[in-house]
Amino acid sequence: MKREITDTIRDIDEREWSTLVGNDHIERSHAWYRTVEDSGMRKMHYVVVKEKGKVQAATCCYPLTEKMYIEMPFLEVRSPLGTSLAFFSQTPEHTDTLLKGLKEICRKEQAKGILIFDLRKEEFTAIRRQVKGFIDFQEQDNTYIDLNFTDFDDYLNSLDEESWRSARMTLNRAKRWKIKTVCTNEFSTWKAVAQRLQKYTCEYHNDYKWLLTEQFYEALEKNLKENAELLLFFKDDIPILFAVSLNTPDSSLYKFMGSDSDYRKYQAYFLLYYEGIKRAIERGQKRIYYGPTTY
Structure with missing residues (x-):
């Protein structure tokens, strides 16, 4: 198992990405991420897990300042400029490896925390077991x-x-x-x-x-x-x-x-x-x- 961190979706093979995330949501597509990157509206980071040279798990994130009582810099894990899932893991081991990559990016960006949105049930359960200080909340449905x-x-x-x-x-x-x-x-x-x-x-x-x-x-x-x-x-x-x-x-x-x-x-x-x-x-x-x- 190998972990890679990159700042562009173009470093990830489009066919392997599509196999991992599916073709049902445009906001998860390779083309959507290219669009956001080309627009310059988000500073993108990606964590990829490979086995035998093939992508088996991946996530994307970007720094975003949220207004609470004061402005707080966070690392947001979600489809950029979208409302769709951006954390794709098949095993607890993959989840753990992706989280380590996110924490590394979080330190580099000097973010105060990581916000992970729209998790599927199995990924939510895995993260909850592995992350200290994990807090969940419910968003409005799509x-x-x-x-x-x-x-x-x-x-x-x-x-x-x-x-x-x-x-x-x-x-x-x-x-x-x-x-x-x-x-x-x-x-x-x-x-x-x-x-x-x-x-x-x-x-x-x-x-x-x-x-x-x-x-x-x-x-x-x-x-x-x-x-x-x-x-x-x-x-x-x-x-x-x-x-x-x-x-x-x-x-x-x-x-x-x-x-x-x-x-x-x-x-x-x-x-x-x-x-x-x-x-x-x-x-x-x-x-x-x-x-x-x-x-």
Whole structure:
């Protein structure tokens, strides 16, 4: 068993990485990590366990300052700019080796602790047994809808009366107000628009941790153009809301929404949910994720 620490996903064979993490989540993919690295938005570190020259376990982390009573530097173990698992271990021995690598990085980064998110049950149990001072906590679930529908009308007809009426009202208003929708993977073309809309939302919440740079959109187009999509809504040719979706054959994940609050009355935020569901059903996807929301 050999442990390696590197600062780029490009040092890890893409096929071996995919075999380890699976192909069900774009946020775990080699291409997603390349996108984040190329964007320069996170300082990435990786710990890899190899046996006979092949990757058998791995984890990724990055320094991040969390605001508690004071600002505290931590090492966060999670898909960068995502909400997905980033700790992949098959045995207690692998887990122990990965943890030793994380502790080494933690010392180098002078972090106060390690935050490990979205652990699977077996990895959670193994870490809890091996780490002193381990504290667990529950995050909000990743909201999703299963799409067992023949078309969008079939989805609408599955809703209870109140939800059906609300959906119809939103869709009818969008038609009356002539809200236009654009779906594209030409991220470089729309990068300034998307960043401006997201910045409005970040300013409203006074939280800029997830504000994407224009360089991120360029990297997304370079590395994930066939699996990512930008959904934009316009009123009188003025962009009022956007979101990014990441797509596999079976699922769609919506992320990084941003809107112009001056156009709040047009309810494009709710229209986004329905348009996302409609597009996912048309693509034959079986599930759509909206992240940790209460929708």
